[in-house]
Amino acid sequence: MRPLMVPDPHCASCNGTFVERIENPADDPREFQHVDGAQWDDGALPAGMDAFFAGLQSILRGANPPPPPSVTASSSSTARPRSPEARRSSSDGIRPSTSSDQSFTGRNGPFTIRIERSNTPSGRMRTFVLGGPPVAPFTTGSGGEVPRLSQFTPRNPDGTQQDRPNITGPMLAQYLLALMGPGRAGDPFTDLLGGMFGPAGMPPGAESGRWGDYVFNQEALDQIISQIMENSNAHQPVPATEEIIEKLPREVLEEGSPLLEKDCAVCKDQFQLQTEDPDDHIIITLPCHHPFHQNCILPWLKNSGTCPVCRYQLVPQPASHAPGSQQRPGDSNNSSGSQTSDSSSSNNNNGGSGGGGGLLQNLVHFFANHGQQGSNNNADSGASSTGSSSTEQAPTTSSSASGPGRNQPSSGSAGSPNRSSQRNDDHLDVPGGWGEELD
């Protein structure tokens, strides 16, 4: 769908504009950054964070039935388990790079969640560490076996970490993907996610690197892409009914028949009398006057009620190249920019299979929006990214698995109208449409 460009870019569907004018200065999204920073300085986690970690911890512990997370949640606002004083004493130390670990789980547990804070000359930073011992690919970092989120944070050119904690959605997603990467079957985190969504929300194939719309290897990504394309392809042929097949004229070959000069287009053999199988003498001629061996055409008609030669329709077929099919390549095969939304919509069609994806998305949103408690965490990309800060790139996780195909949701007016041209420019590798489909 093409946006209307006059006078400002308009969405052709909802007639809304892409640029949001902020009338109330108090809503300036840049202010959220300040609030965010203030919270970090204060040392207080957002209220929901405690509950989140407590819940995560309790799940990770698995065997020991943990206290319900709500207990921690309620206490977090009044009596914080980690008082700012205690934290300062450890984190405002002399050596800026020393970090104070805050373990949420016992070290004997299979999994640890640590929150590190450290001072740098230019400001404080805090790093979340979610991890467990058996992490293969990230052994080079300072954290030893556990992949540290700090490894994923952007760094200044001199190698020091950036001043502010800048946990963006895609970054967190990459981190989580690293945690759950291939070859780590049976690790606690996988079990956690698998267990949480096991019987209820998990789509089949979750074990093969796929949770809902989120994929963890190339194979699963391909699977999703082909699924999208199949879903969009509502052009499956309609088989001929038994009744129609019964009524087709049959003819037995005999000497002098004009059919003997013709070929069966399915087996490419000429009709002939000197065959061993008497069934080969039974010829079906379709209403379009194309003759076939009965044995050749019947399997096809049970597949598609059309003539193989001229596509004459014995039963009405779905419009394949109907008007509007020009739109189909763009719609179905999705430019890079729309891949995520396409896959999620197809997921919605499947009904409730998005449990795994939903969790990750919520996780990502949780981190990306932690400074904005009270604003809706479930906002989709379109709503939450409008005119807001750069940290909100959350819903691109599924495409971030594909590396170069990653994209960022348009955060303003610029992105959407250019989407199609963008695809041509950067030659991304998500299947795009053929300019024209060939028969």
Next chain:
Amino acid sequence: MAVSSRRLQKELMDIKKEGTPVGIELLKADDFSKWILSVEVLGDTVYKGEKFALMFRFDNQYPISAPAVQFVVDDKWSAPEHPICASILGSEWSPVLSVVSVCVTIQSMLASCKVCPCLTAHTRAALLTGRGFSSA
């Protein structure tokens, strides 16, 4: 003999008798389950001078069911599983089509397309760095 084998044998005989269209070569047809052909894009296109190998896999429903066709990279015939997304290999398949006609279609698609979306990053990188397939 199964219908698919009989049909493929006939196609094979036709290829050997009458040859293949310009730019298309049969590289390997040892059995009736997997064939490999090379397709060279003719004319002034982005794929000019490149030769791509196509692997056809047939089940015993062929030609009622379409063959699975994909690009293959090197002479080990190994490539990621990226079936080609041409409509004639899906809902538009017809038993009238043949191995050669599919090759001609793909040849023409490659010639008319600026960037072939069938060739995903992996395959295309391999194909382009290797400058296509070097056949015998």
